[in-house]
Amino acid sequence: MTEPALSQTNSPIVAAYIERTPTSAQLFQRAQASLPSGLTHDARHIDPYPIYVERAQGSRKWDVDGHEYVDYMGGHGALLLGHNHPEVTAVAKRQLDIGTHFGACHELEIRWAELIKEMIPSAEKVRFTSSGTEATLLALRMSRGSTGKTKVIRYACHFHGWHDHFSAAYVNHFDGSAPIGVLNSVADDMIVVPPNDLDATRVAIEGGDIAAVILEPTGASWGHVPAPPEFVAGLRKLTAKHDVILIFDEVISGFRCSPGGAQAALGITPDLTTLAKIMAGGLPGGAVVGRTDLIDLISFDEDARGGHEKILHFGTFNGNPESAATGIACLEIVKNTDACAHANRAAAKLRAGLTEVVIDEKLPWGIYGTFSGFHIFTNPEKRKIDPVGFDPLAVPWQELRAGDPPIANKLRLGMLVYGVDINGWPGGMTSAVSSDDDFDQTIDAFKRTIRDMKDEGDL
Numbered sequence: 001m002t003e004p005a006l007s008q009t010n011s012p013i014v015a016a017y018i019e020r021t022p023t024s025a026q027l028f029q030r031a032q033a034s035l036p037s038g039l040t041h042d043a044r045h046i047d048p049y050p051i052y053v054e055r056a057q058g059s060r061k062w063d064v065d066g067h068e069y070v071d072y073m074g075g076h077g078a079l080l081l082g083h084n085h086p087e088v089t090a091v092a093k094r095q096l097d098i099g100t101h102f103g104a105c106h107e108l109e110i111r112w113a114e115l116i117k118e119m120i121p122s123a124e125k126v127r128f129t130s131s132g133t134e135a136t137l138l139a140l141r142m143s144r145g146s147t148g149k150t151k152v153i154r155y156a157c158h159f160h161g162w163h164d165h166f167s168a169a170y171v172n173h174f175d176g177s178a179p180i181g182v183l184n185s186v187a188d189d190m191i192v193v194p195p196n197d198l199d200a201t202r203v204a205i206e207g208g209d210i211a212a213v214i215l216e217p218t219g220a221s222w223g224h225v226p227a228p229p230e231f232v233a234g235l236r237k238l239t240a241k242h243d244v245i246l247i248f249d250e251v252i253s254g255f256r257c258s259p260g261g262a263q264a265a266l267g268i269t270p271d272l273t274t275l276a277k278i279m280a281g282g283l284p285g286g287a288v289v290g291r292t293d294l295i296d297l298i299s300f301d302e303d304a305r306g307g308h309e310k311i312l313h314f315g316t317f318n319g320n321p322e323s324a325a326t327g328i329a330c331l332e333i334v335k336n337t338d339a340c341a342h343a344n345r346a347a348a349k350l351r352a353g354l355t356e357v358v359i360d361e362k363l364p365w366g367i368y369g370t371f372s373g374f375h376i377f378t379n380p381e382k383r384k385i386d387p388v389g390f391d392p393l394a395v396p397w398q399e400l401r402a403g404d405p406p407i408a409n410k411l412r413l414g415m416l417v418y419g420v421d422i423n424g425w426p427g428g429m430t431s432a433v434s435s436d437d438d439f440d441q442t443i444d445a446f447k448r449t450i451r452d453m454k455d456e457g458d459l
Contacts, residue, residue, distance in 0.1 A: 013452055014048065017413045023064040024052045043076065046424060047409050051416060056083035058433045061421070069421045070438045070445075072374075072428025077222065077252045078277040080339060080372075081330060082433035088281045088329045095325040101317070108324035115331045116279065116289060119259050121269045122248070125295035128287050128319035132251035132276030133161030135286040136214070138313060139272045140165055142288065143212035143245045145297050145311050153204050153213040155195045157220040157401045160249050160274075165190055195220055195397050196231045198238065205242050212245040212272075217262040222252045222373050224425055225397045229266050236268050245294070246270040251277055251286070255334050256343070256429075257371040265371070278334070281326030284317065339432035343372035346434035350374055353443040358387045361450050363459065366390030375427035378411070380404035410458055414449030415442075 018025065028049035031038035037045065044050050051063045059082050061071045071083070081088065113126040129135045140152055152165070156174050160166040167179045169192040178187035191210070193200045196219075204210065213235065219227035239246040248270040253262040255278040263269055272294055276286035288295065297311045317323070333339060351374050355367045364385040366377035377392060379385055381399055392400055408426045415422055420442050422428045453459045 011410070011456055013410055013414045013417065013449075013456065016417045018048065020067065020417060021049075021051055021063065021065050025049055027052045027064065041076075043424065046412060051421070058082045058084070059431055059435060059438050067419065069416065069419050070441055072420070072422045072430070072442075074429040074431055075282055076277070077256070077429055078280070078282050080256055080278045080343060080431055081281075081333060082431045085330070085333070087333065088326050091325045091329040092281075092283070092322065095322050098321070100322040101320055106321055106324070108321050108328065109319035112319065112324045112327050112331075115328060115335070116275070116287065119261075119264075119331065119335055120250075120254065120273060120275070120289055121260055121263050122271070122273045122291070123289035124292040126287050126289045127295055127298055127313065128285065128315075129276075130284055130315055130317040131161070131286045132249075132274060133163055133286075134315065135251065135274035135276060135288050136160040136166065136247075136249060137163045138288050139214070139247050139274050139290075140212065141311055141313075142272065142290075142294050142297050143247065145308060146294055147211040147243075147245065149209045149211035151189050151191055151209045152211055153191045153193055153201060155215050155220065156192055157195060157225055157397065158214075158216045158249070159221050160214060160216075161251075168192065195225050196227055196393075198231060198234045201235065202238060205238065205244055210242070210244050212247050213239055214247040214249055216253065217248045217250065217266060217268070217270075218253050218257065218370060218373075220397075220401065221425065222429070223368075223370050224375055224427065225400045226368070226370065226392055228393065229268075232266060232268055236270070239271075245272060247272045247274065249274050251275060253371070255279060255331065256340060258340050259335050262371075278330065279327050280323040281328075281330030283323040283326050285320075285323035285327055337432075340372070342432045343430045343434065346430040346439075347372045347374055350430060350434075350439050350442065353439055354446055355387050355390075357443060357447045357450065361447070361454075363387070363450065366392060366395075368392045369427065372430045373427065374430070375425065376411070376422075378404045378407045378426070380407070407453075407458060410453055410456075411449060414452055415445050418445030418448055420445040 028038050053061050054064050055062050060068055062068050116126050117123045156169045159170055164182045164186045167182050168176055168187050173179050176192040178184045191204050217232050219225050248263055250261045250273050254275040258265040272290035274288055298313050351367050358365045364379050366385055368390055369375050411426055412424055
């Protein structure tokens with residue numbers, strides 16, 4: 001097998017990472033023989049290779065070389081309660097002994113749906129899927145089936161899964177053209193609008209044939225490009241005026257911003273909401289929830305009424321007992337404790353600490369985020385930025401989205417060397433078990449990494 005390609009072999013940070021993670025390097029070599037780029041998820045790409053994790057607990061995880069990390073990946077956002085929450089884990093183990101798939105209806109799916117209805121304001125009815133990507137796909141089908149219209153407005157760099165309708169305008173093809181493997185006819189029905197542009201949205205809606213508008217209500221990629229609440233409120237009024245279905249993609253924000261998601265925190269109720277991640281307690285699972293008339297397009301009563309043709313929807317693992325059991329356990333905790341509030345307070349504290357480091361190190365960077373998220377703007381265009389009161393909305397969305405990949409990669413490697421795992425954009429998510437010890441280690445790792453990058457001439 002070939003050795004991993006190293007693009008920064010003269011870097012002490014890279015050298016320290018390689019010295020620290022020999023078993024991960026060996027596993028990556030094995031992975032390349034069977035997996036494209038040695039990966040199972042694009043977001044796990046890191047140069048020269050990713051860490052391989054052996055176990056996790058609470059806010060921490062341990063790699064195959066025995067190193068401990070403060071974890072801000074959070075299961076790609078699924079683990080608000082941290083790793084292996086004892087109540088959720090106990091339920092998962094118990095359900096394994098009962099059965100993971102009955103090929104039949106079961107009471108757990110009813111209670112799971114009831115909890116979601118109790119918590120999410122827009123959830124009059126619930127339809128389960130196996131993932132967030134499936135949920136957004138189904139939401140589009142419901143919107144088109146209800147309205148008889150074909151086009152959908154989406155915002156550049158908002159993430160709604162990987163199916164054909166949303167392959168453009170997330171990391172590339174911001175003009176809405178079809179990426180490789182996607183039909184032009186599919187891409188043509190997706191209208192791409194700049195984020196937070198209400199006027200452009202109005203023009204697109206007035207152009208006609210718009211079935212729905214979809215967005216992440218906290219902004220693109222968990223607020224990496226934030227959405228001001230006043231924009232979301234204006235969008236609700238605009239879509240209601242024109243009888244256009246408003247879809248909130250709350251796959252990340254659902255049960256995270258608050259027990260009722262971003263819509264409860266913002267006081268803005270969409271027509272449809274897509275959910276996944278936290279709702280299944282760390283296992284696969286998703287759902288579309290919303291107005292009864294829209295969700296019931298799947299109902300067998302549709303054919304009997306002679307109105308709409310019933311929308312077909314299958315899915316081997318929809319509402320499966322294992323995910324339902326863990327989802328119920330997780331949502332009961334979220335509903336009845338301060339889990340969301342703790343994670344939100346933790347992120348605010350961490351953002352303040354990271355900002356102090358940036359100020360002390362005299363870096364024109366910005367630390368920002370809302371709820372339980374934090375983002376690090378590394379200022380690739382060398383703008384004049386005061387880290388105190390940094391406003392990400394004053395920066396073009398293209399710069400926020402693109403960032404500086406080599407700097408972000410080096411920053412992430414340095415943080416890993418000092419025992420902290422952040423997302424590659426760079427940033428991350430806190431949890432209900434994030435602690436002051438986690439923050440102390442994170443802030444120290446951030447400071448030491450910045451100083452190492454200065455020594456290497458990166459900053």
